Amino acid sequence: MISPGGTAEVATRKPAKGKSAAAKPAAARPASGKPAAARPDLEQVRERIDGIDRQIQDLIAERARWAHQVGKAKGPLRAAIDYYRPEREAQVLRRVLDRNDGPLNDEVLLRLFREIMSACLAQQEPLKVGFLGPEGTFSQQALHKHFGHSAKGLPLGSIEEVFQEVEAGHADFGIVPVENSGQGTIQSTLDMFLTSPLKICGEVELAVHQFLMSRTGRMEDIERVYSHPLSLAQAKTWLRHHLPKAEKIPVSSNAEAARRARNADDSAAIAGENAGHVYGLKTLAGPIEDRPDNTTRFLVLGRELLPPCGHDRTSLMVFVRDQPGALYKVLSPFARHGVSMNRIESRPAHTGRWQYAFFIDVGGHAQDGPVAAALAELGEFAADIRILGAYPVALL
Numbered sequence: 001m002i003s004p005g006g007t008a009e010v011a012t013r014k015p016a017k018g019k020s021a022a023a024k025p026a027a028a029r030p031a032s033g034k035p036a037a038a039r040p041d042l043e044q045v046r047e048r049i050d051g052i053d054r055q056i057q058d059l060i061a062e063r064a065r066w067a068h069q070v071g072k073a074k075g076p077l078r079a080a081i082d083y084y085r086p087e088r089e090a091q092v093l094r095r096v097l098d099r100n101d102g103p104l105n106d107e108v109l110l111r112l113f114r115e116i117m118s119a120c121l122a123q124q125e126p127l128k129v130g131f132l133g134p135e136g137t138f139s140q141q142a143l144h145k146h147f148g149h150s151a152k153g154l155p156l157g158s159i160e161e162v163f164q165e166v167e168a169g170h171a172d173f174g175i176v177p178v179e180n181s182g183q184g185t186i187q188s189t190l191d192m193f194l195t196s197p198l199k200i201c202g203e204v205e206l207a208v209h210q211f212l213m214s215r216t217g218r219m220e221d222i223e224r225v226y227s228h229p230l231s232l233a234q235a236k237t238w239l240r241h242h243l244p245k246a247e248k249i250p251v252s253s254n255a256e257a258a259r260r261a262r263n264a265d266d267s268a269a270i271a272g273e274n275a276g277h278v279y280g281l282k283t284l285a286g287p288i289e290d291r292p293d294n295t296t297r298f299l300v301l302g303r304e305l306l307p308p309c310g311h312d313r314t315s316l317m318v319f320v321r322d323q324p325g326a327l328y329k330v331l332s333p334f335a336r337h338g339v340s341m342n343r344i345e346s347r348p349a350h351t352g353r354w355q356y357a358f359f360i361d362v363g364g365h366a367q368d369g370p371v372a373a374a375l376a377e378l379g380e381f382a383a384d385i386r387i388l389g390a391y392p393v394a395l396l
Ligand SMILES: O=C(O)C(=O)C[C@]1(C(=O)O)C=C[C@@H](O)C=C1
Pocket: 067, 070, 071, 083, 084, 085, 086, 088, 089, 092, 116, 117, 118, 120, 121
């Protein structure tokens, strides 16, 4: 095996599909005639694992050296952001999933490879990513899911501040929630795009599980419950049944709720378990969200449009004047060119009375033939079209 830094050669044999490469002890056949699972020799198995760990470590080191070489091949770049290629990362991760034959599930493998890439990139310099803080929010979890733990998270006070810090170049990227499967769109995030020049560089889908947590861990102590308004709404049924009399106090984030609950015996927070760990709370109940498939979609904000990765989505803002058939005219070019529409939402455009902005997500990259053709046709009718971003579709 060739190595940029002269690494030792390591075995990279792939076992036959569905079988393990490890030597399996022969199965003994008991009197019943059925083969019994023979007990493997613990020392032998551990020796085998030690050998595999050495190989994995060598391969990770070798990969890191090659990633460094890629960095050099990109020329004299200045900052981490110049090395970061989200479309390439999406391709790498998609291949990992395509190759996966188990026994580890897709989510686990994705997490492992994401962390390896995150560490490889951070060799140059860690990416700085702004998120809705404080520590322990679901936004921080989404950040780790998308950028891995080697990125440097910058906790910020509001969604506006995340936009501002990326615009000012203090953060390389930002991560903001945009919709929840049960509660719908977070309008304040969409409205930021009316004035912000930022581009969408990715999306993250995060399963959101809510927990009731407090300092004492005693249900009978609770007189008030802090949480983000969306989380209070997500746990409405549970709260009605279990804490009908407690005061519900909306705050700027779930982690802020946990921070407040830390300071009083009669208070609890509804938040992710992460926030509970950060602020030292005990879990009383959970998951308590009304819908078990509760998922929040986040957008990754950057300053540049990305090239295609092959499995992309494009987000657009289309400005139209109020007139008969406006919605039909916006929709029909996409239908004519066979472009699937994942989402459409209309908002007052803030550019004049009765002018509207349609926020639209379509399948494909803005540079792909059918999307480009639909956009050209739409351009003949719309007052303005802005491409907010074309980015890899979330993997899991
Ligand atoms: O392929 C590249 O362009 C690399 O820089 C390597 C690599 C990787 O580790 O695979 C690292 C960072 C980029 O964001 C994408 C991929």
